[in-house]
Amino acid sequence: MKLLAIPGTGFVEKSVTKHRSDLMIVSDWVEGSAVFFDQTISKMDVSDFLRDEGYYQDQDFAMDFTDQIWIELGNRNARMAGGSALTVGKDTVEPKGIGRMLLEILSA
Numbered sequence: 001m002k003l004l005a006i007p008g009t010g011f012v013e014k015s016v017t018k019h020r021s022d023l024m025i026v027s028d029w030v031e032g033s034a035v036f037f038d039q040t041i042s043k044m045d046v047s048d049f050l051r052d053e054g055y056y057q058d059q060d061f062a063m064d065f066t067d068q069i070w071i072e073l074g075n076r077n078a079r080m081a082g083g084s085a086l087t088v089g090k091d092t093v094e095p096k097g098i099g100r101m102l103l104e105i106l107s108a
Helices: 023-036 043-052 059-079 098-107
Strands: 086-088 092-095
Touching: 023 059, 023 086, 023 092, 043 059, 059 086
Parallel strands: none
Antiparallel strands: 086 092
């Protein structure tokens, strides 16, 4: 799985009893990683990444934050009324195929 580079702000290490990272920024990062690399990303992928990279120590707490990310992505999707670049499922986000088109345009 490919992921965008971590932004300089918004990701805060060592969340133990409180989610310290910015929900909007991390949600943007998940959305961008799915769309620009034209790949499906699962909750487990995100949760594992957050724990493995030191943003969370506890897998369950990392999954709690990941659940919040999925709620945010679902809300964004609903506001777009079908115009979203993602399909947000229970456990995955999947690009609708425009990511590849964007990469082709940007690399031309």
